[in-house]
Amino acid sequence: MAQEIIAPLAGKVLQLNIAVGDKVEEDDEALVIEAMKMETPIYVPCDGTIKQINVKEGDEIEEEDVLAIIGKE
Amino acid sequence: MIEKLFSLFKTSGIFYLTPGILVMWAVAFTLIYLAIAKDYEPLLLLPIGFGIILANLPLAGLMDPHEGLLWKFYHYGIQWEIIPPLIFLGLGALTDFGPLLANPGLIFLGAGAQAGVYLTFFAAHAIGFNLKEAATVGIIGGADGPTTIFLAAKLAPHMLGSCAVAAYSYMALVPIIQPPIMRLLTTKEERVIRMKKSRKVSQLEKILFPIISTLLIIILVPASAPLISMFMLGNLFREAKAVARLTHAAQNELLNIVTIFLGLPVGATMNAEIFLQTKVIFIFFLGLFAFAVSTATGVILAKFMNLFLKQKINPLLGAAGVSAVPMAARVVHKVGAQADKKNYLLMYAMGPNVAGVIGTVIAAGIFLTLLK
Numbered sequence: 051m052a053q054e055i056i057a058p059l060a061g062k063v064l065q066l067n068i069a070v071g072d073k074v075e076e077d078d079e080a081l082v083i084e085a086m087k088m089e090t091p092i093y094v095p096c097d098g099t100i101k102q103i104n105v106k107e108g109d110e111i112e113e114e115d116v117l118a119i120i121g122k123e
Numbered sequence: 124m125i126e127k128l129f130s131l132f133k134t135s136g137i138f139y140l141t142p143g144i145l146v147m148w149a150v151a152f153t154l155i156y157l158a159i160a161k162d163y164e165p166l167l168l169l170p171i172g173f174g175i176i177l178a179n180l181p182l183a184g185l186m187d188p189h190e191g192l193l194w195k196f197y198h199y200g201i202q203w204e205i206i207p208p209l210i211f212l213g214l215g216a217l218t219d220f221g222p223l224l225a226n227p228g229l230i231f232l233g234a235g236a237q238a239g240v241y242l243t244f245f246a247a248h249a250i251g252f253n254l255k256e257a258a259t260v261g262i263i264g265g266a267d268g269p270t271t272i273f274l275a276a277k278l279a280p281h282m283l284g285s286c287a288v289a290a291y292s293y294m295a296l297v298p299i300i301q302p303p304i305m306r307l308l309t310t311k312e313e314r315v316i317r318m319k320k321s322r323k324v325s326q327l328e329k330i331l332f333p334i335i336s337t338l339l340i341i342i343l344v345p346a347s348a349p350l351i352s353m354f355m356l357g358n359l360f361r362e363a364k365a366v367a368r369l370t371h372a373a374q375n376e377l378l379n380i381v382t383i384f385l386g387l388p389v390g391a392t393m394n395a396e397i398f399l400q401t402k403v404i405f406i407f408f409l410g411l412f413a414f415a416v417s418t419a420t421g422v423i424l425a426k427f428m429n430l431f432l433k434q435k436i437n438p439l440l441g442a443a444g445v446s447a448v449p450m451a452a453r454v455v456h457k458v459g460a461q462a463d464k465k466n467y468l469l470m471y472a473m474g475p476n477v478a479g480v481i482g483t484v485i486a487a488g489i490f491l492t493l494l495k
Contacts, residue, residue, distance in 0.1 A: 058465075058467040059467050059469055059470045060470070077464075085469055085470070086449040086452065086453060086469060086473070087449070088449075088453050088456070088469070090456070090460075090467065090469065091464075093464065093465055113321075113470070114320075
């Protein structure tokens with residue numbers, strides 16, 4: 051089972067707190083994006099392991115982009 | 124020889140310093156301090172603060188009609204209505220109407236928050252301001268600096284400085300003024316309402332929007348033409364994507380240059396005789412009242428809309444109807460995130476926020492039509 055981290059709004063990736071292979075828990079801060087000059091954290095939606103990351107720091111992202119994929123145990 | 128030295132000494136300004144001038148210096152230093160140390164709207168409060176010092180230097184004559192340097196900036200820039208519309212050209216090039224077009228229903232929130240403008244207008248008139256002055260004080264509640272300056276220059280130039288300072292200081296204080304009002308008027312259940320995914324807005328819609336709104340708004344309220352026309356032209360530059368150089372210039376070089384020439388003469392209108400009056404205290408109180416009422420009516424209107432909507436909207440969005448862009452939208456997002464950290468209201472709030480800018484300009488246009 052896999053679940054995606056979806057961008058809830060457009061912005062720029064300021065900080066990436068996850069790496070492939072990381073074990074994460076629901077509500078961990080996965081990344082921080084900057085939109086309208088404000089930092090907004092994006093949270094992990096479920097417990098699991100990071101399978102894939104599609105962005106790096108500095109990337110511009112659009113709303114609903116798939117930012118990362120989490121493998122659920 | 125000593126006599127010569129003495130007469131040189133007398134042509135210096137020292138003999139002409141008054142307590143009023145010293146008080147104005149203190150006001151100027153406070154604004155400069157707030158701008159630098161507290162980051163309160165530094166792009167405006169810093170030149171305004173310095174402008175106040177320059178206007179309160181005896182014998183320097185920087186504001187002498189037809190002669191003084193700052194008088195020329197003021198006369199040709201602000202009285203001739205050049206600078207505020209140019210600021211709007213830049214703001215238009217920076218504004219994304221996408222969130223508004225994605226949720227057009229939220230445009231009402233931008234209109235609802237103008238109630239503070241009108242209530243304050245009546246309140247100010249009731250306590251002794253004449254109609255033109257009352258309109259200028261009321262427009263502070265729209266939380267839009269250039270519009271406040273534009274209207275003040277036409278209706279009540281003697282209050283321009285204090286109204287501009289009130290508008291810009293309260294804009295910096297939006298994150299402090301708004302949240303308690305927003306929390307007071309909403310329940311936790313309302314604050315956690317998540318918004319329905321926005322629809323995608325096509326480029327064609329974004330190009331048509333500035334053109335059609337120019338036609339509609341200026342035909343309805345012709346007095347809003349100088350600000351609306353420039354605002355929408357800037358936005359058309361942005362959305363057309365065919366004139367990237369012009370968009371860039373409007374957003375950056377031009378906006379920065381006119382910002383310098385906006386703040387300095389606005390500060391320079393504030394000399395001791397004009398500024399140190401009890402009326403100014405009322406302007407600041409009424410300005411705060413206007414901000415608070417606009418926030419409250421925005422939220423209340425959103426709750427009212429929810430009575431009829433199947434898909435409920437988050438009533439916090441109403442507070443974004445004051446046109447402090449994007450501060451009010453950020454505040455909505457933050458208050459929403461305090462209730463539910465995974466609720467991202469920022470982009471939804473930008474809709475009413477940009478609608479609020481248009482709403483304030485229209486409100487100013489209506490005042491001009493009725494009172495000029």
